[in-house]
Amino acid sequence: MKTSSGGKDVVSRYVNRELSWIEFNKRVYEEAQDTENPLLERAKFLSIVSSNLDEFMSVRVAGINDQVRAGITRKDFSGYTPQGLLKRIMKRSGSMVSAQYRTFRELKKLLAKEGIHFTKYAELSPVQQKAMDDYYHDIVFPVLTPMAVDQSRPFPLVHTLGLYLAVILKLEDQDEDPEEEPYFAIVQVPSILPRFIKLPARANSKKLEYILLEDLIRIHIQTLFSGYVPVDVHGFRLTRNADITLNEEEAEDLLEEIEKELRKRRWGLPVRLEVEKGMHPYSLSMLQEEFEITDSIFEIDGPIDLTYLMRLAGSIPGREALRFPKIEPAYPAEFAETEDLFSVIRQRDVLVYHPYESFTSVDDFLTDAAYDDKVLAIKMTLYRVSGNSTLVQALARAAESGKQVTVVVELKARFDEEKNIAWARQLEKAGCHVVYGLVGLKTHAKITLVLRREQDHLRRYVHVGTGNYNDNTARLYTDVGLFTSHPVIGEDASALFNEITGYSAPHNWQAFGVAPSALKDKLYHLIDRERENALQGKPAYIIGQMNSLSHQEIIDKLYEASQAGVKIDLIVRGVCCLRPGVPGLSENISVYSIVDRFLEHARLFYFENEGDPEVFIASADWMTRNLTRRVELMSPVFDREIRGTLIRILQLKLRDNVKSRQLLPNGTYARVTNELPALRSQFAAVDIKKWKR
Template identity: 35%
Template sequence: MTPSNTENTYFNRELSWLQFNGRVLQEAEDISTPLIERLRFIGIFSNNLDEFFKVRYATIKRIADAGKGGRSFLGGKSAAELLEMITQTVIKHQKTSLRILDDIRKELRKENIFIIDETEVTESQKPFIMDYFVSKVSPALVTIMIGELEKFPSLKDSAAYLAVKMVMSKDDTIFNTKNNYALIEIPKNVERFVVLNPEGDKQFLIILDDLIRYCLHYIFNIFKYDSISAHMIKITRDAELDIESDLSKSFIDKISKSVKNRSTGDPVRFVYDKKIDKETLQFLMQKMGIDATDSIIPGGRYHNRRDYMGFPSLGRKDLQYEKIAPLPIPGLNLQGSLLDKISSKDYLLYAPYQSFSYVVKFLREAALDPTVTTIKITIYRLAEVSHIASSLINAAKNGKEVTVQIELQARFDEQANIYYAEQMQSEGVKLIFGVTGLKVHCKACVVERQEKDKVRRYAFISTGNFNESTARIYTDYTLFTANQKIVKELNKVFDFFEVNYKVKKYNHLIVSPHYTRNAIYSLIETEILNNIKGKKSGIRLKLNSLSDYKMIDRLYAASRAGVKVQLIIRGICCLIPGVKGMSENIEVISIVDKFLEHPRLYIFENDGNQKMYISSADFMGRNLDNRVEISCPIYDDEIKQEINDTFNICWSDNVKARMINDKQDNAYRKNDNIKVRSQFATYEYYKNKLEA
């Protein structure tokens, strides 16, 4: 397909991702979102953007720096064109985010919550601030006098700095220049939002940056200057891991070193306070070697706004989402044996509507049960304090054979995974570090139990990580099963991790990288043929991302054949729906709300005998061809109905659903139907099931 056709046939992946982040920003702007949660969405928006620049922007910059066009890879746009489009979109979003932030602060004042700056500190607040600075902040500060340094210091990736300018007085005898400069690194080990003493009904906070600004004279009181000012800057660096090939080092050591080297990666984005004076800005850019292919973003007074994700609650429950109590799974009691229950029936967990404790309980029971001999599990992202890891260590101490396939290259979670890998290894857990050239992204666990004269297997397979922290905010399906057809094939996947030159065959699971692409092609083709024959057809998918052009072409073919396709895509969607003669039978919505929509779900109508899979795989090239992924069939009719019900609830959303269309305008889906906010309605659905 020619580049011009490519541009008219697919949305660009990077620009589509920016549209997704625009939907996150919409949540910060939505006045129906609780006020403190709106601030937290600003934090999520900013954190997303940081990761985007570290990975995706950095990749495109590498293509541009290599002098390659990259049009076929980048959806019809050259790398240089795309870098400029990204920068302009980000500048627009940043401008919007600053306006939203200003609006939120005004609304906070109406609620008697005041975020003050250094010019608003009162005499009564001064003693607390100075004491806090001397005891907590000053010991953590790194201050570098850069005015006369021959070599400019290397700035840390994503750290925020105050660029300080001193205009020296005529009495100064230390410096040779009229203007002198320093950098203050904002410490990460001090709370970004400092809560001051309340005054009556009024609550006060000062951002750490402004507290430091207030104390500039204390920091630089050995110098004689006429004026002093401080403006924030931040650099984002290329986060690609360059893993050395030294055979004498362990894989853990190589990954650990590579993660540390991220701090010195090439700069890809420079953000600065747009009120900084030109002289200071030029001085900094010249010293840092910022060039035209870097993204240079004029920003606001504060950077690292991802810290707003941790904005303090201030005891104001009325300004936050109401916390929901995760529900139990009907018929599955946490007080009894899960394995005994699962032996006779499959159960489905849908977190966070239902309790993630079932996953931990499954592993804790397996660790203690004297008839359990073996536990095998894949780990992609662990919580900072992981009950999963402690359960596996407990099992090993009880003499179980515990095998953990741990992905050390889980982006931005490498350090936590390395920590737990070393801990588990020291306690006798057998670790497998993936398959050469492939990330292991599937989420599965198999337990073997000696029952009388035979071994029986039990398993859980999930669409999301085994992580207690994210399970509170990510929606994900987990299937508990003792269906021996499924668990036997799961065991084959673990065999593949250890002997990966042998490609296994599967009759039930769909496994990447060998089978997923062709299996999905075949399922789509069946729907096309069924529709042509006048049989029931239809495709319903729920994904995080849809970017694989070949897969999109198959969905276009289904649309042209008259198959109705319903897609719920949270993030990247390179498919253009609703285009006559190409995709007129495809509808796409995206839901961004209180929880992060994370499950991957495939439903094929199959002439009334539905084929349904929960999966760890999005429809991206990496998931289909370059990762180990598992798509697990749903055979239990009750669970099938439950999944259909929850998909239908999502599809009915007309409060938080956005239409993905050729305009790329993130328009909310509006209709005259009864208002359905799918995440709230899903919780009610499970409450009703429990009562029934």
């Protein structure tokens, strides 16, 4: 962005957060375009573009809308007013959606060449039509509810991100009168049924054919309106504000308060309206009037909501050549030869790198603790948990066997609130002490503490990680976890849980950096130390891997370090508000983003420290929310071998010249290209022995 100053255009010191996010989603979209990716994987990336945009609209854009409605005109630190930013977001998002559907049409043709077809009803064979007619009448029709809109029947509640059909009707035997208002109704496409339906195979054909649920309903729409003739049927989808606003100070029961707010989400203010191309003008005007929306309307040239492509791609049998090669996570070699994980962790720290190494090791750690008679207590934080969690079962078993089990369940984990409420109730029923965190803060730290009686003393065993305790995402995200019995880390872990669950004053941390009380200052200290070393001619280097970087003061600290001569390499998957490579400001800073088959999720930080490097793993990105509004944790890695392993992992990512993009000073990204042999870091990392030795 450029702003005017004294008649000259001056580039802002910062990239806008929301526009940076759009650049990130553009990188995801590029993976859907990349012909080097297998075809079904490209379809998955196209699905991710849609789900990303849904969340962006329902949270970030919804917040900007609120600012516009409130009449706020103050510029953010990147120089944008809410009004100006909203215009740019909608323009760039609209361009992205148009490009996305061009790619969708291209993928449809390529999938057809591979024998995978999306077929219209009119193109079905008589046998297929009969099967679909039966499916409609037996399964779909009983679930549908036509909802007329007229003087006696007001507009029904339209759920956020639900797919609907807008139907224009006329009476049978009645000529259309352009002067007379038509009949209008809506029909919800039931989300409880599969969005895509597999058709019976044609005779002597190996083709896989699918029809979309909304197309099947559309062709049978007259069955819902006897005595009327459908004139026009087009799909639409509304996105509402999904952010939850809590008054935690006055909430007597946080769980009940969140349940109440979740119900309010259904009536969140409209943010975006998607309509199928060619919708009848009367339908469009009815929707615009009801939702009071004029600008944020996206005309979709294809099926609304492409998130179904993720499930479709995963459900197609065979076709392995159209997918990435399977990676079977290895069980950590350090634990492979023993039944006693505690004996290994007593002797040495163990690093686990997901998804290349199995999350089963974390499950086993908790399960062993649950059944071990010497274990007295287990304390753990849970932010996002999978649907069938071994960890939750182990915690319940431990509590039922009389162990002291304390679980900090974060009820405010966005879009996982209902699932976490269910887990909290299950754990409480088993006898666990369930804590919902601190007022005004999300507990985002990833840590487990096991206290075990050994001979005449207690020993603390700790697992601290960069990712959620979720076995599903551990197969899809790159994260690290550290098992340790280091006494200093154990003491800090105990103090952290006491601070979360009780009335403890901020601790004098020996090892940890903990937000919101101390992590920001610790990061300032580490960056300033490198700056001072550079000024004194000593070795000075920073490497940081994170999901996002948007904290203004951290960025300013990095700018100062760059100006002092510190070399800084940042691997930032998503949002980055720092503007690298600007002469006199950030010429010593390089920013890279890797978007590939796995979601880069680890937070790893390296500081040169005069040739005696310090390495940290963390739950926190360098964002304002992480450093000031969340309980976050950054842990040092004391084991020299593991430090070396993490440094090799970071170096591997910095050498990526296949899936890495570099952030340019103008806020856009360009693929990294050089004359070196091709290196795709996520594929190279499969060879565990190379980076873990």
